[in-house]
Amino acid sequence: MAEPSPFVDAMTAASANLLGSEGYPCTKVELLEAAYGAEFGKKGHDLAGHTVIDQADVQSVIQKGQGSSLLYGELLPEGVTLLMEALFAEREDVSGPILELGMGTGKAALQLFLSLHRDTHGVELAPSRWALADDALKRLAEFAPSRFRYEAAGESASRLLDLEFNATCDIICGSLLDTPVDILASASAIVLEVCLPKEVQRLACAMLQNCNVGCRVVCYAPLHGLVDRCRLAPVRSAAQGRVPGSMGDGVGGLCLPASWKDIGHGFAFYEVAASAESAEDAWNSALGQQSGGRVSIDASGCPSRAKKTKYTDDVLPSPRTNYRWGKGDKVLVGYSWLPFLDLGNPGDGSADGLDGVTWMSAHVVSVSEDGFATICYEDDGTTEEQVHPERIRQENCLETREPVAIDWGDDEE
Numbered sequence: 497m498a499e500p501s502p503f504v505d506a507m508t509a510a511s512a513n514l515l516g517s518e519g520y521p522c523t524k525v526e527l528l529e530a531a532y533g534a535e536f537g538k539k540g541h542d543l544a545g546h547t548v549i550d551q552a553d554v555q556s557v558i559q560k561g562q563g564s565s566l567l568y569g570e571l572l573p574e575g576v577t578l579l580m581e582a583l584f585a586e587r588e589d590v591s592g593p594i595l596e597l598g599m600g601t602g603k604a605a606l607q608l609f610l611s612l613h614r615d616t617h618g619v620e621l622a623p624s625r626w627a628l629a630d631d632a633l634k635r636l637a638e639f640a641p642s643r644f645r646y647e648a649a650g651e652s653a654s655r656l657l658d659l660e661f662n663a664t665c666d667i668i669c670g671s672l673l674d675t676p677v678d679i680l681a682s683a684s685a686i687v688l689e690v691c692l693p694k695e696v697q698r699l700a701c702a703m704l705q706n707c708n709v710g711c712r713v714v715c716y717a718p719l720h721g722l723v724d725r726c727r728l729a730p731v732r733s734a735a736q737g738r739v740p741g742s743m744g745d746g747v748g749g750l751c752l753p754a755s756w757k758d759i760g761h762g763f764a765f766y767e768v769a770a771s772a773e774s775a776e777d778a779w780n781s782a783l784g785q786q787s788g789g790r791v792s793i794d795a796s797g798c799p800s801r802a803k804k805t806k807y808t809d810d811v812l813p814s815p816r817t818n819y820r821w822g823k824g825d826k827v828l829v830g831y832s833w834l835p836f837l838d839l840g841n842p843g844d845g846s847a848d849g850l851d852g853v854t855w856m857s858a859h860v861v862s863v864s865e866d867g868f869a870t871i872c873y874e875d876d877g878t879t880e881e882q883v884h885p886e887r888i889r890q891e892n893c894l895e896t897r898e899p900v901a902i903d904w905g906d907d908e909e
């Protein structure tokens with residue numbers, strides 16, 4: 497029989513009074529409930545982290561996030577329990593802080609902090625989500641004042657001190673891409689449960705090369721091999737976990753219950769190797785020995801609302817050399833379920849898109865050499881990559897649309 501996991505026990509032992517003589521009713525679950533109320537453990541697509549987004553958050557994607565997406569979702573408490581096992585089982589002596597990069601409202605970061613008593617460093621791009629995390633830290637300090645102390649550090653950083661375990665949980669409002677190198681180099685584990693467009697994934701992969709050997713990394717999308725001499729290797733010990741499945745599939749995958757998929761979502765799971773050569777050896781050996789099911793991971797890394805309509809782009813004409821809009825502009829982006837050769841202009845049909853085209857306000861984050869764009873939607877800060885330029889119109893400056901010349905293939909006889 498498998499040994500019981502200290503991580504699982506830590507979450508479920510409702511009778512354990514962590515504050516001992518002080519008399520607070522404080523299992524970890526109760527502390528997390530004190531911090532988050534009914535939001536703790538909530539599933540679905542209507543969490544506080546979804547609904548809180550406003551214009552300042554969207555601006556942060558454009559100004560600091562280099563096009564990172566505000567697409568939201570959280571690991572469920574049982575997902576964080578498995579995550580702890582995956583990161584630290586039989587490695588409890590590995591020292592260094594945990595980094596939760598893209599922490600949302602901070603539930604996973606706080607659960608890791610309260611369970612592992614390690615210094616924890618959370619970073620969140622969206623100010624409104626960071627503010628909810630900040631409120632949670634304040635509430636916890638008010639709930640158990642003799643154990644926790646809250647300290648503000650300016651407008652966009654704060655700290656919770658656990659006086660009993662002498663550990664700190666720092667939360668910073670900013671971009672994970674700005675994480676200081678010394679913090680990366682000291683990390684024992686990094687959680688990067690964030691949807692990032694390809695260009696930003698490359699930056700994140702480059703950033704992770706600053707980590708030390710043995711640091712474990714869990715990411716939303718596969719990031720290994722996106723830069724030269726990448727040291728991200730698969731975590732090997734697929735079968736040895738104390739909790740079945742907690743150690744991943746041995747070939748870079750780990751399944752964790754999440755708010756949008758409580759049966760478990762596939763994440764990338766790595767350990768930083770000493771060199772690119774040893775990472776390559778680890779991949780070859782893991783793939784050679786693979787047995788059992790492989791966790792399926794969303795390689796796109798940045799799901800978007802218009803992804804399903806991409807097939808309609810095939811009928812749009814090739815990108816022109818010049819458009820009136822460019823990087824940084826506010827634009828309207830159209831999509832249709834129907835394969836129109838030209839989407840026309842916003843306002844051509846009815847406002848509710850009954851002509852088959854829906855237009856949405858967005859900002860152009862970047863334009864690639866082939867003319868395709870990465871855009872950030874204004875209503876929720878989610879990002880879409882590889883947007884065909886023929887789907888983009890400059891706001892208040894609409895072009896006259898020439899009829900599209902259709903080649904019907906009926907050559908003269």
Ligand SMILES: C[S@@+](CC[C@H](N)C(=O)[O-])C[C@H]1O[C@@H](n2cnc3c(N)ncnc32)[C@H](O)[C@@H]1O
Pocket residue numbers: 545560561564565566567568569570571596597598599600601603604619620621622625670671672673689690691
């Ligand atoms: C999918 S949510 C995950 C929340 C949390 N990690 C969890 O599992 O509960 C990803 C979060 O990363 C944030 N984010 C996106 N790009 C970021 C960036 N460049 N820097 C910091 N946070 C970012 C988003 O705003 C969002 O709150």
